[in-house]
Amino acid sequence: MDLRYSDEDREFRARAREWLQANTPKDPRPAGGHAASQFDRDWQKKLFEHGWAGVAWPKEYGGLGLSGLQQVIWYEELSRAHAPPAHVSTTYVAVMHAGPTVIARGTEEQKAYHLPRILSGESLWCQGFSEPNAGSDLAALRTSGRVEGDHLVVNGAKMWTTDAAHADWMELLIRTDPDSQRHKGLTWLAFDMKTPGIDIKPIRTMLLDEHVNMVFFDEVRVPLTAVVGELHGGWSTAMATLSFERGLGFIADQLELFEKVGRAIKLASEVRGADERPAIEDVEIARRLAAIKAETMAIRAMTLADIAETDRTGMPGPKGSMMKLKVTATHKALSKLVSEILGWGFFEFDGDRSNNPWTHDFLWSWVFSIAGGSNEIQREITADRVLELPRSR
Amino acid sequence: MYLAPEGDELEIASAAADFIADALPIARLHEGSGPDMGADLRATLGEMGWFALALPEDKGGSGLSAIEHALFFREIGRQCGPADVLAQALAADCASDEVLRSALVAGEYGVGLLLVDGDAFRLIGPLDARYGLCVTPRSAALYDLSDATIAGRPALDPANSLAVVSGLSEPVDTQTGPRGWQFGQVGTAAMLLGLSEAALDLIVEYAKVRETFGKPIGSWQAVRHTCADMAVAVEGARAQLWYAATALKEGRGDAPAHLDAAKHLANEAALFATDSNIQLHGGIGVTDEHNAHLLMKHAALLSRLFGDRNTLLASLLHAELED
Ligand SMILES: Cc1cc2nc3c(=O)[nH]c(=O)nc-3n(C[C@H](O)[C@H](O)[C@H](O)COP(=O)(O)OP(=O)(O)OC[C@H]3O[C@@H](n4cnc5c(N)ncnc54)[C@H](O)[C@@H]3O)c2cc1C
Numbered sequence: 001m002d003l004r005y006s007d008e009d010r011e012f013r014a015r016a017r018e019w020l021q022a023n024t025p026k027d028p029r030p031a032g033g034h035a036a037s038q039f040d041r042d043w044q045k046k047l048f049e050h051g052w053a054g055v056a057w058p059k060e061y062g063g064l065g066l067s068g069l070q071q072v073i074w075y076e077e078l079s080r081a082h083a084p085p086a087h088v089s090t091t092y093v094a095v096m097h098a099g100p101t102v103i104a105r106g107t108e109e110q111k112a113y114h115l116p117r118i119l120s121g122e123s124l125w126c127q128g129f130s131e132p133n134a135g136s137d138l139a140a141l142r143t144s145g146r147v148e149g150d151h152l153v154v155n156g157a158k159m160w161t162t163d164a165a166h167a168d169w170m171e172l173l174i175r176t177d178p179d180s181q182r183h184k185g186l187t188w189l190a191f192d193m194k195t196p197g198i199d200i201k202p203i204r205t206m207l208l209d210e211h212v213n214m215v216f217f218d219e220v221r222v223p224l225t226a227v228v229g230e231l232h233g234g235w236s237t238a239m240a241t242l243s244f245e246r247g248l249g250f251i252a253d254q255l256e257l258f259e260k261v262g263r264a265i266k267l268a269s270e271v272r273g274a275d276e277r278p279a280i281e282d283v284e285i286a287r288r289l290a291a292i293k294a295e296t297m298a299i300r301a302m303t304l305a306d307i308a309e310t311d312r313t314g315m316p317g318p319k320g321s322m323m324k325l326k327v328t329a330t331h332k333a334l335s336k337l338v339s340e341i342l343g344w345g346f347f348e349f350d351g352d353r354s355n356n357p358w359t360h361d362f363l364w365s366w367v368f369s370i371a372g373g374s375n376e377i378q379r380e381i382t383a384d385r386v387l388e389l390p391r392s393r
Numbered sequence: 394m395y396l397a398p399e400g401d402e403l404e405i406a407s408a409a410a411d412f413i414a415d416a417l418p419i420a421r422l423h424e425g426s427g428p429d430m431g432a433d434l435r436a437t438l439g440e441m442g443w444f445a446l447a448l449p450e451d452k453g454g455s456g457l458s459a460i461e462h463a464l465f466f467r468e469i470g471r472q473c474g475p476a477d478v479l480a481q482a483l484a485a486d487c488a489s490d491e492v493l494r495s496a497l498v499a500g501e502y503g504v505g506l507l508l509v510d511g512d513a514f515r516l517i518g519p520l521d522a523r524y525g526l527c528v529t530p531r532s533a534a535l536y537d538l539s540d541a542t543i544a545g546r547p548a549l550d551p552a553n554s555l556a557v558v559s560g561l562s563e564p565v566d567t568q569t570g571p572r573g574w575q576f577g578q579v580g581t582a583a584m585l586l587g588l589s590e591a592a593l594d595l596i597v598e599y600a601k602v603r604e605t606f607g608k609p610i611g612s613w614q615a616v617r618h619t620c621a622d623m624a625v626a627v628e629g630a631r632a633q634l635w636y637a638a639t640a641l642k643e644g645r646g647d648a649p650a651h652l653d654a655a656k657h658l659a660n661e662a663a664l665f666a667t668d669s670n671i672q673l674h675g676g677i678g679v680t681d682e683h684n685a686h687l688l689m690k691h692a693a694l695l696s697r698l699f700g701d702r703n704t705l706l707a708s709l710l711h712a713e714l715e716d
Contacts, residue, residue: 001396001460001639005716009394013716069394076716265710280710290706294654297714298629301636305396312395322625376614382624383617387597390612 005069012066013073019050020081028354029084032209037090037124037166043083044091044121053119054095061103061115068307071251079256086252087368088353090163094118094125097244098171102190105229105237110190114169126167128158128191128215129238135160136377138173139182139235143217145174145189147224147231152176152189154197154220160371164200164213167193171241172222177232186234188241189226196220207363208351245372246320253368254303254327257334258296260361264334265289267358268341279341288337295330302326318385321378328369335362396635398464405446405457406464412441413468419591422473422687428554429475429519432503439500444482447576453495454485458642462576463583463634470587473687475552476698477518479580480504484526486576487533487568497524506698507536507558516556517694520545524565525558526573528699533573534564550690571649575641577699578652582634585659585695588688589627592663592670595684596620599674616673623666630655630662650712657705663692 005013025043030036047053055074057063066074078086086092099118102110117123134141143156154174164170170191177185197220202210229237268280268289279285302323310316338358339346346359353360369375383389398406416434430438438444447462448454455461462482469478484504485497496502505518507525516525520543525536541560548555597620600611610616637655640648667689671678678685696702 001399001402001635001642003394003396003636003639003643003645005394286710287703287706290710291657293709294633294657294706295629297636297651297654298633298658301396301632302629304394305632305635308395309397319628322621322628325621325625326629376618379618379621380614382621383611386624387617387620389597389600389617389620390609392612392614392617 005073009069009073012070013077016052016074016077017080019052020077020083023050024081024083029088031352031354032211034166037163040084040090041121041124043089044095044119048120054099057099057103057115057119061099061111062119068311069304072255072303072307075252075255076258078252079259085256087250087256090124090166091121093127093162093167093171094123094169097127097241098125098169098190100244101171101188101237101241102228104240105188106190109225110228114190117168123168124163124166125169125171126161126164126193127241128161128164128170128172129241130160131157132159132214136374138238139186141173141175141186143172143174144178145176145187145222146178147176148221150224152187152222152224152226154217154222156217158215158217160203161200161213161215162211162371164193164215165202165210169193170215173234173238176234180232183235185232186238187231188228188234188237189222190228191222191226195222205367207360207367208349242373243316246324250320250324250327250372251303253331254299254323257327257331258300260334261289261293261296264338264341265293267338271341271343271345273341273343285337285341288333292330292334292337295326295333299323299326299330318381321373321381322386324373325375325378325382328365328375331361331368332365335365338362396632396639398460398635402460402464405461406468409443409465409468410471412443413472413474417469417472417474419471419473419684419687422551423682428548428551429477429503430481430500431519432500435481435500435503437500438478438481439498442498444478444485444500445498446482448482448486448498452486453491453498459576459579459638460635460642463579463638466580466583467587467590470584470691470695471591473552473588473591473684473691474584475518476581476584476695477503477505477522477553479577479584480506480518480526482580483528483533483573483577484524484535487526487535487573488566489568490566493566505538505554505556507561508698510557512559514558514561516543516558517553517698520554520556525561527564528573528577530571530574532570533568535566535568536561537565550694551687552691553694574699575649575652578656579634579638579641581695581699582630582637582652582656582659585663585692586627586630586634588692588695589623589630589659589663589666592666592685592688593620593623593627595688596623596670596673603675610673619669619673623662623669626658626662626665630658633658645715647713647715650709650714653700653705653709653712656700657702657709660696660700660702660705664696667692 054063059065145152172189172191176187199216201214349359445454450456488494502523503519504524505516505522507527508515634655637651
């Protein structure tokens with residue numbers, strides 16, 4: 001075992017830190033709407049123009065082809081610089097899993113078209129997997145596509161589609177074989193959001209935002225050239241997408257948590273409680289903060305252990321679900337604790353993350369433990385794949 | 394950067410696993426072999442050099458690091474091995490007198506851990522221990538117990554004897570600095586990790602074979618999900634222990650903070666895993682013949698040594714960390 005960084009790793013960290021210090025946007029990210037997605041596009045474009053886009057992508061597709069360890073360094077430096085957080089960015093789906101799916105399963109034409117646009121911030125993507133009656137049980141999805149000549153005609157509804165209103169493309173998973181059951185007969189499409197026949201209806205959430213949407217499809221014609229992977233073989237492509245999402249998809253959140261604890265400790269030294277003493281002088285608050293700090297240290301150690309193993313074997317292990325369980329639980333414990341430290345200030349919330357990031361974070365903690373596979377499903381995956389217990393279903 | 398046992402580390406870990414499972418199996422605690430190592434096993438362990446793994450070479454040790462020390466004590470913990478194994482290794486490291494040191498390395502005398510308890514001391518270790526080692530974050534002190542009064546007490550944890558010691562004279566040797574404490578933290582955290590892993594393995598195996606309502610209990614989500622939570626806690630404790638042991642080996646400035654976190658996470662993982670292991674076994678889990686209570690009792694004891702929850706959290710809060 002060793003914790004040493006190579007000279008190249010250290011040099012990379014120094015270079016990233018210097019660039020981020022000079023280039024991180026000074027203005028806060030707008031709360032939502034077009035202004036927010038434009039902000040994200042601009043930041044992605046800037047990353048691209050300065051050679052920092054696609055840290056995980058292979059070089060041959062315009063990425064940086066960084067080792068896992070250097071990706072960790074990059075995300076650590078991003079959160080240290082208070083750069084725009086990855087998990088609320090509208091570029092997230094495109095960069096973290098749509099692009100990687102196209103790289104893994106796309107045709108040469110699809111790669112040539114989509115990849116440069118994703119890297120430069122020109123294309124934003126959304127994920128159209130879940131439906132009103134297919135969330136945890138994704139294979140129950142019913143949105144259909146009927147083959148007509150060289151087109152598919154799509155009918156149905158997607159639900160929970162984050163940022164559908166701003167996206168240029170959608171990872172659209174539909175049932176193309178009408179007689180098929182469950183995992184068979186599905187198809188993964190790179191769907192152009194400008195196609196006529198779709199209707200987007202926002203769903204207002206408890207974060208007072210309208211980021212998630214229903215997307216309705218009424219006789220929507222999609223060329224067969226949009227199929228990524230095999231026609232009727234979409235489950236396999238979707239599993240590739242989820243492996244990118246569950247693998248390194250949360251790495252930014254993992255490392256940001258480490259940084260956030262430091263901010264929370266600072267906050268607790270400044271804010272005074274009802275007895276006029278700094279919150280941190282309360283022994284219970286101090287202990288809870290320190291226990292959360294220990295958890296974030298473990299999360300960082302788990303991340304580094306996992307990354308180093310993957311760098312060595314070239315194969316991501318089955319531990320992403322365990323990571324998500326620990327990260328979401330720690331995130332929830334931290335935002336709950338800060339909600340107590342903040343006193344009445346916690347209740348001032350207008351939906352704008354930059355006005356009250358802690359309250360936003362508190363609300364976000366439920367999104368985090370439900371979206372992208374709920375914690376109950378992550379426990380199921382851990383029980384099946386890591387512990388190899390008898391199946392529950 | 395690599396955070397799992399590799400190369401020679403793997404060889405030491407597997408040699409330790411084989412030897413300990415044979416010489417000190419957890420089954421001994423059901424077969425009336427008594428608490429602590431006992432003089433015979435102590436001599437055997439000494440002969441094989443297990444007490445001197447991390448002792449510097451110029452002091453007659455193997456000169457290995459906190460990593461090998463952790464890998465060895467993880468195996469001790471997996472078999473619910475007694476705390477005097479650790480006391481022996483730390484005492485040898487503490488002794489500056491060459492003759493005494495080599496006698497301790499050879500396991501000629503018994504050693505127990507001494508803990509301040511009001512006006513007296515508690516001894517965790519054999520009632521006939523010749524030496525007692527009292528370790529704090531700043532120093533370690535070795536006491537000759539020949540003339541002290543050792544009153545044995547009934548012990549909750551069958552792996553170790555428990556006594557009250559009074560009438561201690563001045564220590565025969567003192568090691569200033571945090572080394573004893575740090576290797577004690579690595580050792581106890583590793584034992585706690587080993588016994589958490591043992592608890593998880595026990596319940597996962599049982600959950601595959603025990604059936605209720607016509608299905609293995611491992612297919613019921615209340616059981617599966619608790620096992621998954623145990624696995625997450627164990628994984629976190631393991632990763633942090635590897636990190637901390639490596640930080641200590643490499644002499645990093647933030648090693649003390651990582652050790653505190655490692656001990657804390659090992660405490661929490663072991664208390665949780667050994668508790669859940671009993672619960673998920675049902676009635677059989679509370680029987681004396683089962684291993685489940687042995688693991689729980691030993692975890693409870695070890696979680697008090699080299700930093701309990703409140704002490705560790707107090708020192709962690711403001712600790713600075715490096716990249
Ligand atoms: C803010 C937000 C953004 C999202 N963004 C997207 C997006 O961009 N694209 C997209 O495709 N999807 C998105 N989702 C959907 C998300 O993936 C689903 O909400 C999630 O998978 C859960 O599905 P569900 O909501 O249908 O809940 P259900 O599947 O109905 O689950 C209800 C409850 O039952 C539990 N449960 C279900 N099955 C089991 C089981 N087998 N064992 C134990 N417990 C079980 C669940 O954990 C949950 O607590 C988003 C969701 C949210 C909340």
